Amino acid sequence: MTQPVIIVGAGVVGSLLGKFLKQKKIPFVILEEKNSFELSPARTVALTKDSVSFLNSVDRRININQWGTPVKKMQLYQDKDLNTSLNYVDQTKLTTICSLDKLSSKLHEGLDGDILWNSRIEEIEECEDSILVKARDKNIKGSILFATDGSNSKVRVMSNFDTEEWFYGQRVYITRIKYDHQNIARQYFLKSGTLAFLPFDDCYSVIFCTNTNEDARKELISLLHRFDLAKASTKIEPLVGGIELKHVRAKKLFSNRIVLCGDASNSFHPMAGQSLNLGIGDIMQISYDLKAILNADNNALEKYNKTRNKKNLQMTWIIQSLFGAFSNMSGISELMLSSGMKFLDKFTNAKETIIDFANKN
Numbered sequence: 001m002t003q004p005v006i007i008v009g010a011g012v013v014g015s016l017l018g019k020f021l022k023q024k025k026i027p028f029v030i031l032e033e034k035n036s037f038e039l040s041p042a043r044t045v046a047l048t049k050d051s052v053s054f055l056n057s058v059d060r061r062i063n064i065n066q067w068g069t070p071v072k073k074m075q076l077y078q079d080k081d082l083n084t085s086l087n088y089v090d091q092t093k094l095t096t097i098c099s100l101d102k103l104s105s106k107l108h109e110g111l112d113g114d115i116l117w118n119s120r121i122e123e124i125e126e127c128e129d130s131i132l133v134k135a136r137d138k139n140i141k142g143s144i145l146f147a148t149d150g151s152n153s154k155v156r157v158m159s160n161f162d163t164e165e166w167f168y169g170q171r172v173y174i175t176r177i178k179y180d181h182q183n184i185a186r187q188y189f190l191k192s193g194t195l196a197f198l199p200f201d202d203c204y205s206v207i208f209c210t211n212t213n214e215d216a217r218k219e220l221i222s223l224l225h226r227f228d229l230a231k232a233s234t235k236i237e238p239l240v241g242g243i244e245l246k247h248v249r250a251k252k253l254f255s256n257r258i259v260l261c262g263d264a265s266n267s268f269h270p271m272a273g274q275s276l277n278l279g280i281g282d283i284m285q286i287s288y289d290l291k292a293i294l295n296a297d298n299n300a301l302e303k304y305n306k307t308r309n310k311k312n313l314q315m316t317w318i319i320q321s322l323f324g325a326f327s328n329m330s331g332i333s334e335l336m337l338s339s340g341m342k343f344l345d346k347f348t349n350a351k352e353t354i355i356d357f358a359n360k361n
C-alpha cells in the first residue's frame with residue numbers, strides 16, 4: 001500500500017490540503033491535538049479573490065460567494081480622521097469576510113474518517129524514504145509530512161527549523177457588534193494598535209489590537225464614542241481572546257520530508273488580514289507541483305521555498321513598516337503620515353495597485 005501523506009493540524013490550512021488531496025484521491029491522514037472542533041463564533045477572516053477562487057475550486061460545496069460578506073469599500077483612518085478609502089469598483093476584486101467557524105466546518109465536511117482527533121504529535125523520525133510520527137498511542141509512517149500546526153508549531157520546533165520572531169507588545173481581542181454596515185469595512189490606525197471593523201452578516205466583526213494593560217473592553221467602548229460609533233457600544237458582545245501578538249517566520253520552509261505551511265511557516269500581526277491568505281497561497285503553490293512535492297523532489301521543494309519565502313518577506317516588510325510608522329506617530333511623522341494617506345486618496349491608479357497586490361496570495 002502507498003504510504004499516506006501526513007498532515008499535522010486540522011486548522012483551515014491543514015484541512016484545505018486534506019480536501020485537495022482527497023479530490024486527487026491521494027491517501028492522507030490529518031493528526032489534530034484537539035478532541036473535536038472548537039467554535040469561536042466572533043472570529044472572521046478577510047479572504048482575497050485568489051483565496052475564494054481556490055477554495056471554491058477544491059470543493060464546489062464550499063461556495064463562499066453564497067454565504068461570505070463582500071466588502072465594497074475599505075476606509076482607512078488615522079486615529080479618528082478618515083484619510084483614504086479603497087473602493088472595490090471592480091466587483092471581481094472584492095475582499096470577502098467569512099466566519100472562520102463556517103469556513104472550517106465546510107472544509108471538515110467529508111473528512112470525517114481522515115482527521116484523527118486527540119492526536120498530539122510527540123516524536124518525528126525521518127528515515128531515508130519515509131517519515132515516522134508518534135502521536136499519543138499511534139505510530140504513523142508516511143511519505144512526507146506537512147506541518148500545518150499553527151504559529152507555535154511543534155513540528156517546526158522538534159525539527160529544528162531556524163526562525164526569526166518578535167513580539168509587537170500588543171494583544172488581540174475580538175467581538176461582534178450589530179451594525180448597519182452597508183458592506184463598508186473600517187480600519188483605524190492608532191498609536192496603541194489597530195482597530196478593524198469588518199462587515200459580516202448583520203454585524204461588524206471587531207478585531208482590536210492594543211497595547212493597553214487596562215480593561216480592554218472599557219478602552220474599546222471609549223474608542224467607539226470617540227469615533228462616532230457610540231450607538232454601537234450598547235450592542236457589543238463580550239470580548240474574547242487577549243492573545244499576545246507575535247511575528248514568527250521560518251527562514252527555510254522545508255527540510256528533507258517536512259514542509260511548513262500556513263501559520264507554521266509564518267504568522268503576522270492581523271492588521272493586514274493576510275496570514276491565512278498566505279497559508280492558502282502555500283497550498284496553491286503545492287498544488288502546482290503536487291506530484292514532485294509529494295515525492296520530496298528537492299527542486300520542487302526549493303521552488304516552493306523560494307516562491308513562498310519571497311511573498312512572506314514582502315508581507316513582513318509591509319507590516320513592519322506600517323507597525324513602525326503608526327505606533328511611533330508624533331509631531332512631524334504624524335503629519336507626514338496623514339498627508340501621505342490623503343495624497344494617496346487622490347490617486348485611483350495607486351489605490352488599484354494596492355488592491356491588486358493585496359488580492360494575490
Ligand SMILES: Cc1cc2nc3c(=O)[nH]c(=O)nc-3n(C[C@H](O)[C@H](O)[C@H](O)COP(=O)(O)OP(=O)(O)OC[C@H]3O[C@@H](n4cnc5c(N)ncnc54)[C@H](O)[C@@H]3O)c2cc1C
Nearest residue numbers: 009011012013033046121149150262263273274275276277
Ligand atoms: C483576530 C485575528 C484575525 C485574523 N484575521 C485574518 C484575516 O482577515 N485574513 C487572514 O488571511 N488571516 C487572518 N488572521 C490569521 C488567520 O486566522 C490564521 O493565519 C489562520 O487561521 C492560520 O491557519 P492554520 O491552519 O495555519 O493554523 P491554525 O488555525 O492555528 O491551526 C493549527 C491546528 O494545528 C493543531 N495543532 C497544534 N499543535 C499540534 C500538535 N502538536 N499536534 C497536532 N495538532 C496540533 C491546532 O489545534 C490547530 O487546530 C487573523 C488572526 C487573528 C488572531
